[in-house]
Amino acid sequence: MVRCKIVQRAEQLVGQELPYSLPCENCExxxxxxRYGVARSDQIPDAVKTIQAxxxxxxxxxxxxxxxxxRKKQ
Structure with a gap:
């Protein structure tokens, strides 16, 4: 049943132009x-941590x- 609701929400957006931004409005x-009602991406924080490391x-x-x-010069 949950899958049907997800598909219905997606179908409602077909044909609409949605904003896109890699850090804050990407496909994830x-x-x-x-799926969850919360726009969230773990990829960006994970990438930042990798770059920091x-x-x-x-x-x-x-x-x-x-x-x-x-030491070699001394």
Whole structure:
């Protein structure tokens, strides 16, 4: 029964032009709005966390290389 309601809501939107924004109105937001009544996407926060972790790892790597370079010069 829930599936029918989701399909009905989706069919009501056919032909309408909806706004799109990668961080706040993407396809995952759209589907979650239809299914759960809340426009939400976990992909964006997950991507931000991944980028933060990569930047942290790169920073640590650069600092290690600089420290080794300084020791070799001494």
């Amino acid at each position: 937001h759209f589907v979650n709005e239809l 990569a930047l942290l790892a790169a920073t640590v790597f650069v600092r290690i290389l600089r420290a080794r370079s300084k």
